[in-house]
């Protein structure tokens with residue numbers, strides 16, 4: 133059974149929301165999604181497109197008994213888009229996470245050939 137906190141469930145949620153690459157339209161699969169980590173209910177994932185190799189950062193707010201919310205395009209800086217209703221606290225949590233995560237994140241993104 134899939135529940136909040138389960139990595140397969142998290143990926144399912146993300147793939148059901150971010151179905152395909154925004155640049156070339158290629159559909160994402162489980163293999164394209166990597167879980168980076170989470171801060172309580174806020175999960176961070178990276179997607180890499182097989183078609184054009186574009187990488188994106190996705191944040192997903194996964195709460196028990198509530199409809200999951202996926203926040204995408206954080207990599208593009210200020211143009212953060214929200215799918216669903218997200219509070220300013222959630223946004224602050226994302227920013228805090230990214231601030232703390234910066235070093236690892238850069239190396240993670242640079243790793244793939």
Ligand SMILES: [Zn+2]
Nearest residue numbers: 153156181184
């Ligand atoms: Zn693509």
